């Protein structure tokens with residue numbers, strides 16, 4: 540089971556990395572836009588810096604929507620750093636591109652996945668990761684966690700090697716639910732990761748330990 544952080548913000552990545560539990564990073568064009576990174580060269584430098592900080596898999600998404608453009612952009616992204624995983628949307632051109640990347644030995648993350656059918660095609664194409672978007676399904680009253688569980692069941696039945704990367708995580712409970720569902724990876728906002736730490740009984744217990752220590756050790 541691996542923890543990825545879903546952000547392009549270097550400070551948040553550094554903070555999560557300091558915890559010692561961070562295994563990777565996922566980005567997408569919206570997350571990159573939030574960092575005001577303009578131009579491909581600046582994006583490339585940003586991806587390389589993320590790889591340097593985390594030392595784990597970093598998903599960098601293609602912008603092109605056509606097969607040839609995806610191949611061109613994906614090859615350039617993969618050449619930036621060995622940790623780069625090329626993120627490709629689950630479309631006909633995207634599945635075709637993932638199939639070609641698999642043949643080329645380039646690792647991929649099939650993203651914007653909202654159904655078992657899409658996840659099946661991603662696995663058949665040889666995607667390294669598949670990203671079902673849990674939160675966005677919940678946002679429209681569907682069951683994102685059940686999609687993760689269904690994908691996990693089918694992948695296990697047929698022995699697919701594609702790893703299930705639960706994405707669009709909204710909160711700490713999503714993390715636990717997706718782990719229960721058997722996801723290989725969850726990619727989360729920093730707040731959700733830090734939320735795993737919080738429990739009032741830990742805080743009150745530590746406070747009592749310190750008070751008892753102070754009581755018998757006061758100068």
Ligand code: G3P
Pocket residue numbers: 545565566567672674675706707708726
């Ligand atoms: O980066 C992929 C996914 O985690 C984004 O989800 O719904 O928070 O935009 P969302």
